[in-house]
Amino acid sequence: MSDRPALDFEAVWEVASTIPGWLTEEQAKLLFDTARDLSSAPLLLEIGSHQGKSTIVLASAALAQGGQVVAVDPFVDGRLFGGASTRTKFENNLREAALGDAVELLPEYSTRARPTWTRDIDYLYIDGKHDYWTLADDLKWAEHLPDGAPILVHDCYSSIGVTLGVLAHVLPSRTIRYERRCGSMALFRVGRPSWEDRRRILREVPWWLRNVLVKILLRLRLRPVASRLFGHEGPYDPY
Template sequence: MDTSEFLEKAWANEGPKIISGFSRPLYHNLMGLLHGYRYNKRDYGGMIRHTEAAMLKKWASSIRRGGTAVEIGCYGGLSTSYLLSGLRSVGGKVYAIDPFNSDLDKQAELTDDCVPLENKPTKKIVEQRLNKNGFEGLFELIEGYSQEVASNWNPDIKIDFLWIDGNHDQAYLDFKSFEPYLAPGARVAVHDAHPRYGYDAVVRDTKKIFAERKWASMEHVKSIISGVLAD
């Protein structure tokens, strides 16, 4: 199945969901029950569902030993914790980018209004939370904006897993900014990329992302669309 056909099926209102190998929706739910309730969504102010959380963990645990994941949009560290719990088994590192509570005037100008700017988690709070969860030394929090961070990225650090959940009007821009640093066979996952569970702008950008290059192992998990570079 090519990627546009895959996306059409994933986003269809009717008909069977995407199923390949062992029934994927059943598998996602099973994984969600086993691994998707570890960190408290309400406490963290997180936005991912239990099935999505479990698959983030699973994908992060599947990258090469000592590999790198980049998260765009860390917020309170919920998705970061799931990424880290997967990545720990391969001894890799997560770079998690977010402006946190810095320069709120600038954030107010740039915001897509998807998260409240009042009481935004601070970098320090998230750092403490991740350390308390046992991830000390496995992550670096970068206070800033994805495109600026990408423009200063060390080209020696190849990215094995790019998780896009930042500004919902900029998913394609985020992909393009980090694309030069993706390792061969890297996984890319986009959150809120479903017309019913996400945002139209992300759906539009997801179409563009997956229309470029060749992709394999495509997955649709609730609002996440993900695939592995195959060219």
């Protein structure tokens, strides 16, 4: 492994794709491209890092411009999140990718870290706890962003809690506008939204409801029905 990360997305994805996580190649490219569009020495903040799949994508783009990623993750113990063992895998993956110096780990809940945060950031990626209240709080990190800065939200229009948070706090917002999505990865930007920006959010509601129905069918062990009715393949929730 070289001392510096590759600058092209294909080489970055070759490394990141080997790490477990719910991030598609197209979504990773959206993360990478929006990060590469930032000015020099950017500070990126990632909420929810797991084993570092998205962190490696963001850190590769940031390091190429003399920047850094702050990775916020409490590494909660338990079967679902893995706790200390997941943190060890996260740190090992960054070290093997030669990106340890490009990432500052903040092992804390995002909702606890935010009230005392004082640094400006240039980029916000939200993939933390998927309930309504946490998403609503995570959006408040945007107050540290400049106008036009990207806010990317994973599992948007897929998770019930995340989508309800977007409908309640972004749809009526005067400071965040919706741009587009890639699968369940939604791209917002700091800025005054137009009515068309708001309508674009509402036009995603049918796709969100479709995903909710798919999840229900999967919980009922009716995967063939989900495939036949909605074209959903595989055992995992839409992401």
